[in-house]
Amino acid sequence: MKATIKDVAKLAGVSFKTVSRVINNESNVKAETLEKVRHAINTLNYQPNQAARNLAAMQSYAIGYVYDNPNAYYVIDMQKGLLTACHERDYELLIYPCDASSESIAENLLGMVSRSKLAGLVLSPPLSEMPEVLSQIAESGVPFVGIVSGSAPDIAEGRWVCVDDRKAAGQIVEHLIALGHKRIGFLSGDHSHRSTLERERGYRDALKKHGLVDDDTLRFDGQYAFNSGVEGIKALLSLPEPPTAVFACNDEIASGALFHARLHGLNVPQQLAIAGFENSPFSLQTWPPITTAAQPTNEIARQAGDMLISTIQERRTGKDTEKTKKERYFCPELLIRDSTRQEP
Structure with missing residues (x-):
């Protein structure tokens, strides 16, 4: 070996x-x-990774953002935040979309680092949540920051921006419970993303806290897509006892659910309350606008970029990298809109 x-x-x-x-x-x-x-x-007979040796031989002032995410709004906000950090520190940014399911994804990334003479990488889900990819990048010596849902992975060499999706999801469901809803549906995103698992945990935490039944039939496994919201709410509304409220894993799913509900004559929120997550433009491109959790993606990205550049500069100067915090935390905030708000 x-x-x-x-x-x-x-x-x-x-x-x-x-x-x-x-x-x-x-x-x-x-x-x-x-x-x-x-x-x-x-x-x-250890052979250091060539990308790491090339990286050490130069003084690059460019970082890369690597992603595999179909949500264009998320990617754009990430780019804006990273560009802000780069401009503040006189660095350049390279954007690299990729296929996280490729068997050679880690080799491809390290090859790109070498060819493009990058000083480090920012990784967003699902890449930032793939242990094998993280281990190979860490072993290469390439500095990186991962944006993750929940707690930081056990990769000591990395730096992490952690988003508390679980707590934020719990707050959304508690809001629905406070409105009197007892049967609350859950429309999931892709299970390859830890955010899906963390948001489902928050949903179940709130049900348990208030003594409500955690009914498997009220959960629909889907993807982070509009059509998944349509199919999900269709399935839940066909139940003998359908939910009176639904929490969707993101705003795109929620907007699909809202579209189908209104198309079939349901009054939102009087007959069906709907909440999403992330506060993307999808949440405002519907009627009524959707209750959500405001996730500051732009600021999350800016912090990730700033953390990466600080780590790069400390390594070059020989300073103790412990000066740069290994983890920074964000918790999306509940944003109540008309899709759940009931008239007094």
Whole structure:
């Protein structure tokens, strides 16, 4: 089996960061430590990733944003936030859409880093939530920041912007419960995204907290798409005892549900309350406008870019990278609109 950078660190009795500094020819490594690491590299016949060596050999002032997400509004907001961070720090931004399901996705990303002479990467879901991809990028020594739902993955070399989807989803469902709803449907997004799982956990947390039955028939497995909302609400409304309220995993799903409900003569919110998530333009392009959780994607991206650039600069100057916080947190806020609001 091919040796990894973690194997080298273990044999040399040093940290992953120290091995990375030796590989990248940084000057702040003691001679004794340098000798131990080089001996471990030779013993294990470890071959550092070429992308990492190329990265260390230059002073690049460009970062990459890598994504596989069909939601154009999310991607645009991410780009805006990252561009703000780059302009503030005199960096350039390269946008790289990709296919996260490709078997060679990690190799493709590292090859792109090398060819484009990038100093680091920002990853959004689902790429930021794929352990194998994260491990290979970490092993290469390429600095990266991942935007994730819930808690940070157990990859010490990365930096993370964490979004508390679970808490925000719970707040939405508690809002629906406070309005008197007892049968609340859940329209999920793709299960390859941790945000789907976290939002479903928040939904179930709220039901449990208020002693409501967690009925499997009220949950519809779908995708982050308008048509999924149409199909989902169609299935839920066909139940012998349909829900009086629905929480959708994002605003695009919610708008599909709202479209179908109104098309079939249902009064929203009097007969069916509908809530979404993210506060995307979809939530305002419907009638009535949709209750949602305001997720500050632009600011999340700006913080991710700022964190990545700080990490890159600290590595170059030999400063302790612990100065840059490893995690930053956001919790989307409940935004009540007419799709759930009832007249007094």
